Amino acid sequence: MRMMKALTVAAALACVASGALADQYVRGYTRQNGTYVQPHMRTSPNGNPFDNYSTRGNVNPYTGQAGTHNPYAVPSAPSVPYVGVPSVRTPQAPCYGYGCR
Template sequence: MKKLILLMMSAVLALSFAGSASAATKVKSYTKKNGTHVQSHNRSNKDKSFNNNWSTKGNTNPNTGKKGTKTHK
């Protein structure tokens, strides 16, 4: 019974993070048109929600620990 409860709690925890801003996409390094080189990095997955991006106020980038500051687009 304890194993079942632990398994169910683990599943709920895993699902609670599935839609959060912690989902990441690896971005390869590239050079901008103006010649600036951008190192490879992780970013939150693209979607249509402004509020679940790492740079939005109330969220924190899990890779850098930097808190988001943006309040609107």
């Protein structure tokens, strides 16, 4: 009976683990700039930069290509300027002595 319970627990854990590591199919689409992106497979998004096919040290099992992205790189600033609330000047404290502007 213990053996059956252990096998059931192991099977359940295997199902959960395989679901967490599942790949996703991405349909082809056209970007705003008109570039068509071919359909492809990707790892499930999870916020971890180390387990993606494109990360340095990993190999894409579908294409055989080695990853090139540095997982430690700091993300660059957005290329589109932020258009939102207009900047507001910070009020300065009054100056009552030498060196006031």
